[in-house]
Amino acid sequence: MIVDSSAVCAILLQEPGSERIVEALVGSPVRRISSASGVDVAVVMMARSKRRSRAEVAADAHASIERLGIVVEPFDARSAALATALYARQGRGSGRTGLNLGDAFVAALAMEHDEPILAHGTDEFTRAGLAQVP
Numbered sequence: 001m002i003v004d005s006s007a008v009c010a011i012l013l014q015e016p017g018s019e020r021i022v023e024a025l026v027g028s029p030v031r032r033i034s035s036a037s038g039v040d041v042a043v044v045m046m047a048r049s050k051r052r053s054r055a056e057v058a059a060d061a062h063a064s065i066e067r068l069g070i071v072v073e074p075f076d077a078r079s080a081a082l083a084t085a086l087y088a089r090q091g092r093g094s095g096r097t098g099l100n101l102g103d104a105f106v107a108a109l110a111m112e113h114d115e116p117i118l119a120h121g122t123d124e125f126t127r128a129g130l131a132q133v134p
Contacts, residue, residue, distance in 0.1 A: 001024070001031055008065060009041055024118050024133050025118070028133075032071050033071070036079075037102065042058040042062060082112065084104075087104040099128055103125070
């Protein structure tokens with residue numbers, strides 16, 4: 001399964017519904033996140049933390065991804081081409097699903113590996129025609 005940054009952030013922030021995400025992660029033998037989405041997790045967590053240094057928060061975010069058993073996959077030239085093409089078709093301003101840039105990173109990885117996406121509080125991926133973990 002491909003893990004969206006929203007799923008990791010929901011766990012780290014203990015948001016309602018995060019138990020479902022943990023169950024899905026535990027039940028999946030393969031868990032992947034784009035390196036670009038890993039940056040997104042760190043940025044979100046830095047924005048939420050007021051007491052610790054940004055460097056500490058970012059390091060903890062990346063360590064949490066590792067502790068969750070999520071493999072960080074490189075965002076390479078092929079990923080960039082897939083994400084760009086998807087964003088051109090279905091990104092914000094296209095009149096379609098309105099995927100944001102982070103969504104395009106996740107969708108590219110899902111297309112590369114033909115795996116469903118685990119996300120929290122969103123159905124944009126399903127509306128874009130991609131498989132999403134219920």
